[in-house]
Amino acid sequence: MPTDPSPYIFSIVLFASLGASISTLEWIHGRRQLKDDGLFSWEVIGSRSLTVGPRLLSTSLYRLLSFRPFVGILILRLFALLLLPFALWFGHGSAVVLALVVCSSLAMHLRSPWGMDGSDQMFTQIFGALFLGQLGGSPLSYKASLWYIAGQSCLSYLxxxxxxAESHHWHGTNAVFAVFNTRTYGYEPVARFLLHRPDITRILTWGAVIMECSFSLALVAGFPGCLIFLAWGVAFHLMNAVVMGLNSFFWSFVATYPAIIYCAVMIERAHGNRGSASWVAGVILLFLLGFCARRLYGFARKRNGTVV
Amino acid sequence: MTTICIVILAAWFLISALAQLKWAPTKWLKAHDHFSLIPNWSFFAPRPGTSDYHLVFRDTDSNGAAGQWREIPLADKRTLWGAVWNPQKRRTKTLSDVVRGLVILSQDRTLRDYSLTLPYLAILNYISSIPRSGPSVQTQFMILKSEGFYSERDPQFLFLSKEHRL
Incomplete structure (x- = not known):
């Protein structure tokens, strides 16, 4: 596998641009909700304390985020996303195009105090890291952006x-069934299938928990070992897209996988291809991380009276 | 420039990791993070979304007679094509978020008037904009909760709004 960051960055850009383009097109398709009588009415959202501060700020935000200008931002974002792979391929202006994408992401988050999901967060992380990598303009900054994306991906699953695993709501046998049984995130044929099959529900529930907790092992599994974890991830997000309608999650999370492959290859090289040693070290490291995280969660819960 | 970018990336990752633990300093940062730069990765946890919320509304005519309750569907029928193209999910997620937000606010005993909160105004604005066939003068909405396709329990009442002039 190559150790040059360029092909990995290009793969990330391809996946992320495609996914974010679909998501942006969905926004443009549902632009009626951005009007003053819609769910994202700026008349309502713009009444937040943040946006009614100094007159200059509120006027500027109104000019930027009310219906017409915001639809303009979405169209500009779509063009920037479609242009990004070409800009990167030809090596011209990718930092500028990424800056446009990142700014539009920030505007979308500011415009929408509700309705944004985990895939939007991951797109912001990916494009933000790629922008900083391109801004640095050196092989070291490109590598840092790949490590950042792989780190965020592993952090999200962990x-x-x-x-x-910490939540008692998930300790029962039917958490997955209960989610798939809802109209909001479920699918009636799947709920019907799982209704009298608690064993399958239990396997799905704990399978998801165990795989999410151990996903970070992909970093120390080397190549092609890491593909086992990534294949699970692809299947997991594909199932979520079909059953739960979370189509953007597929693109945003799978877009991080080239970064994980890059880091797995680099870690394997650093250990002189001693794959088994990496595995053992990784298992111990993950066990320790899990133990520390568990203790820290307990500590945070005691201090704040909340659970993450 | 490379060093600055790497330092920013390292700091960003560190803050993100600490924010997952909901430590007090990162909670303050998260509360002021209007651009969602600090992610929240605890999907469907600690409490998985196992309930459906139902948003219903009714209008009152000029004689003071209240009409039938009508439901605004918060979820759409799932299709295979939805795994690729799902523009409705944003509306569904938004309606769920504002309804859930209002339910959480309604449990806050210190709050005197829910009708000035953002989720309440968003729902009212949305309901008021729905085209009417008859001469309605006032509207009112209600939130109910149910537990999905296969549930033996009836929907539970959660919230009833005031009546508002259209």
């Missing part, structure tokens, strides 16, 4: 896994 956090989700530990939070589920």
């Amino acid at each position: 956090t989700a896994g530990i939070a589920k």
